[in-house]
């Protein structure tokens with residue numbers, strides 16, 4: 001397979017609301033009455049019609065708000081908004097991240113060694129695999145104990161310092177794949193500039209057996225650079241206190257043994273004092289929130305090993321191939337992205353729940369929040385023209401069954417439409433029995449029960465038939481017709497975690513392509529960063545700087561300063 005950069009100029013985004021498919025969907029929405037019970041009665045083949053497979057993922061959308069008419073109109077929207085061309089442009093390495101003038105090539109990070117993708121005459125796949133091989137060699141050294149700290153002891157704890165995409169991806173995947181982690185080797189993740197984060201993650205560690213990975217695409221992020229400097233001090237003070245290092249030369253040697261970096265800015269890595277030989281690189285065509293499958297995943301690779309990491313990448317690639325080559329009618333990310341547009345733009349859903357029935361996926365909703373909301377939370381299209389419709393879904397969630405005892409009340413009986421993705425695997429990494437009961441079966445009984453309860457509800461007649469007192473019948477009715485998607489997979493393996501991430505990456509892509517926005521920039525995070533820098537002197541006591549602040553902010557800072565005890 002050889003993909004080449006297309007040189008076609010980027011055409012202006014289509015206004016989706018002007019598309020004829022949009023009008024059709026609007027008409028359908030105006031008279032839309034969800035009726036899952038009725039649809040299942042009148043469409044005996046509904047389960048088959050709306051169940052799809054993509055690599056190892058089995059996706060049942062039969063309890064969603066899809067009907068034949070809706071799906072046909074959504075497929076027409078694919079044509080009207082030319083998503084397929086945009087998808088192909090992404091895979092080919094076109095600069096579809098217009099506002100940053102960059103290609104969007106996270107899919108190249110998981111191309112197998114034999115593949116080729118040329119960008120500006122460079123074989124990107126060779127570059128990717130050269131960095132992967134370097135990361136794999138490093139991971140092997142740490143795992144085998146060949147890599148030792150300043151006092152000759154093997155590494156026991158790897159602390160990843162990063163934030164946003166340089167944290168959420170690694171920590172989510174590390175937690176998801178804990179059963180694959182090497183015994184005796186732990187990873188921790190420091191992200192927040194709140195000093196308690198670094199303190200909590202380091203105070204009980206031995207500097208002699210701790211290795212820091214400074215993960216930052218730009219190597220300028222305030223939180224990460226501050227924490228990196230604090231970590232350097234913690235390490236050097238600790239080693240000096242233990243008599244391991246005594247002079248500047250030994251300090252430099254210690255940094256080389258206890259710090260590695262992952263970045264696109266290798267010059268800044270060197271300025272920080274990390275030996276470029278201990279730095280792993282990637283490229284500006286990898287967005288932060290799309291980077292866990294690059295060397296940003298070094299902590300994960302150390303934990304699970306190169307072989308498993310390669311399997312993780314193969315999962316992404318399997319879904320990439322599905323998305324790239326499968327006909328729209330069977331294309332799972334395409335259909336799920338379209339379905340989300342149907343909920344969001346036509347049925348006025350305000351948010352979208354993601355409910356993994358897998359404790360190991362407990363950080364998956366948080367990870368998806370960055371992926372989907374940083375990508376698609378935009379008010380202008382990629383040519384800066386204002387959007388004329390809603391964009392960016394609000395994703396949220398918690399693992400089941402925990403959420404059942406917390407917020408599911410609102411899902412079942414609340415007034416809001418909240419489509420929910422239920423995710424589960426067939427096999428537990430740690431099967432247990434409670435008497436005769438297989439505990440994973442109990443978990444899954446809840447999974448199946450919840451999507452059924454949400455879909456079918458409980459009618460007044462059913463409630464009355466249970467002998468319920470008339471005055472509380474209303475309170476005990478479940479309206480049903482709450483749409484869900486069920487995503488099932490055999491087990492939570494590295495490959496399947498890669499598949500799940502890639503599935504949502506491409507769902508996000510499809511939604512952004514329909515809205516005509518640049519899903520790959522994030523200018524909205526900048527203003528707050530600039531203001532924080534401007535306000536920092538005022539917060540620490542500079543009266544002149546405080547005068548510059550607006551009255552509300554000034555009053556807050558004054559209150560803060562008045563209540564500081566140290």
Ligand SMILES: O=P(O)(O)OC[C@H]1O[C@H](O)[C@H](O)[C@@H](O)[C@@H]1O
Nearest residue numbers: 164165166216217218221288525
């Ligand atoms: O990896 P870094 O350059 O340190 O960036 C870390 C994060 O911070 C930024 O503010 C962006 O919002 C994120 O997309 C990014 O992942």
